Structure formats: structure tokens, C-alpha cells
Amino acid sequence: MRGFWQPLFWIVLALAVPIVAFLSFGEVLEAKISDWLDPPPAPAMIAALTIAVLSSDILLPIPSSLVSTMAGAQLGIVPATLASWVGMTLGAMLGFQLARTCGRPLAARLSAPEDLDRMDRLAQRYGPSILVISRALPVLAEAAVLLMGLTQLSWRQFLLPVMLSNLGIAVVYSVLGHLASDSGELPLALGASIALPLLSTTIARRWLR
Numbered sequence: 001m002r003g004f005w006q007p008l009f010w011i012v013l014a015l016a017v018p019i020v021a022f023l024s025f026g027e028v029l030e031a032k033i034s035d036w037l038d039p040p041p042a043p044a045m046i047a048a049l050t051i052a053v054l055s056s057d058i059l060l061p062i063p064s065s066l067v068s069t070m071a072g073a074q075l076g077i078v079p080a081t082l083a084s085w086v087g088m089t090l091g092a093m094l095g096f097q098l099a100r101t102c103g104r105p106l107a108a109r110l111s112a113p114e115d116l117d118r119m120d121r122l123a124q125r126y127g128p129s130i131l132v133i134s135r136a137l138p139v140l141a142e143a144a145v146l147l148m149g150l151t152q153l154s155w156r157q158f159l160l161p162v163m164l165s166n167l168g169i170a171v172v173y174s175v176l177g178h179l180a181s182d183s184g185e186l187p188l189a190l191g192a193s194i195a196l197p198l199l200s201t202t203i204a205r206r207w208l209r
Contacts, residue, residue, distance in 0.1 A: 046074050047083040054087025058095035058142050064088060065136075065173050072177025080177065084170035085163075092145050092162045099149020107150050123151035128161040135165035 041049075050071045057064050064084075071080035108116060127148050134144040148158055 043075055043079065046071065047079060050075075050080070050083040051087040051090070054084060055090035055094065057088065057091040058098075058145065063138070065169075068170055068173035069177035069180070072174035073181035074177075075174075077171075077174050077178045080174035081167070081170045084174060085167050088166040088170065089163055092141075092166070093159070095142060095145040096149040096155075096158055099146045103146065103150045119150070120152045123148055123153045124157075127151065127153045128157055131158065131161045132165050135162065136169050 050067060053062055053067050054064055056062065064087075067087075068080065068084040071083055074080070075083065130144050131148060134140045145162075
């Protein structure tokens with residue numbers, strides 16, 4: 001029983017850190033955000049920034065859930081969903097193409113042909129499912145995209161599951177940001193937008209072990 005409760009305690013503690021921090025400094029954070037948004041940028045500018053930031057997620061450690069939640073608070077559900085969806089999809093496409101262009105030749109030089117063949121077969125069978133499952137997970141989402149780019153997975157097999165998964169994620173966080181903004185609970189929503197992906201990643205890592 002101790003083996004079950006001990007990791008659960010650390011998971012809960014890790015998740016509590018961002019939420020408690022946002023609750024403790026929520027008023028300060030909200031004031032900073034209000035100052036930055038006064039006067040507020042045009043919605044088109046916020047949407048463009050959202051797309052630009054999320055499309056670079058494959059190269060930079062950007063919390064996409066936080067960005068999408070903020071977009072929902074500023075743009076509303078539909079515009080934020082579209083901007084987040086486009087940004088996340090462009091970032092995934094960039095990572096996939098980079099891995100296909102640069103990673104595959106390197107993998108071919110460093111790996112045995114039978115190893116690459118085995119990886120290609122696994123990608124054909126499980127690749128789309130891996131992309132869907134990992135989409136909402138920090139770090140693992142980018143790793144899955146790059147890994148699939150190393151294989152012979154086609155653009156059609158890659159793009160459809162990624163686009164659908166990104167759409168669902170964009171809707172969830174845009175709705176969260178919009179509702180939190182209307183109710184005055186934006187700091188709490190921002191904390192949750194960080195904690196939920198961390199929880200998902202922790203569960204996924206323990207399950208994969």
C-alpha cells in the first residue's frame with residue numbers, strides 16, 4: 001500500500017506547486033497582465049502572436065496550454081480555438097518535416113537497416129495512436145512528432161490525427177480561459193493549465209514503465 005500512496009503524494013505535491021503559486025500571486029499576476037493589456041492589443045495581433053508562439057513550440061520550451069488559455073481569455077472561444085489550433089499544428093508540421101529532412105539520414109547512418117525497418121513497421125501500426133495519446137503531454141508530444149518524422153510515416157497518417165488532437169486541445173483550453181476570464185478566476189485557470197499537463201505526463205510515464 002505504501003508503494004501506491006508514496007508516488008501519489010509526490011504527484012499531488014508537484015501539481016499543487018503551480019496552482020498554489022498562481023493563487024498566492026494571482027492578484028499580482030492579474031495586475032501585470034492588465035497593465036500589459038492596457039491599452040489592449042488588437043484581437044488580430046493577439047491571434048497572430050498566439051500562432052507565432054505555438055508554432056515555435058517544437059523548438060522552444062513553451063507551455064502551449066498556458067498560451068491557449070490566455071488566448072481564450074482575450075479572444076473568446078472560437079477565435080482562440082482557431083489561433084491555438086493553427087499554431088500547434090504548424091509547430092507539429094515543422095518538427096515532423098525537420099525530422100524527415102535531417103533526422104532520417106542521420107538515423108540511417110547510425111542505425112542498422114533492420115532496426116530502421118522495425119521502427120518503420122511499428123510507426124505504421126502504432127504511429128497515429130502514439131501521436132493522439134501524446135498530443136496533450138509536455139515534452140512527450142514534441143518527442144513523438146520527432147520520432148515519427150524519423151520513420152516512413154506518411155504525411156496523411158501524421159497530419160490527420162495531429163490536427164484532430166490539436167483541435168480538441170485548443171477547444172478545451174480556450175473554453176477554460178474564456179470561462180475563467182468571465183468569472184474572474186483567470187490566475188486559477190492559468191495554474192490549472194500548467195498542472196493538468198504535468199499530471200497527464202506523470203501518469204503516462206508511470207504507465208509506460
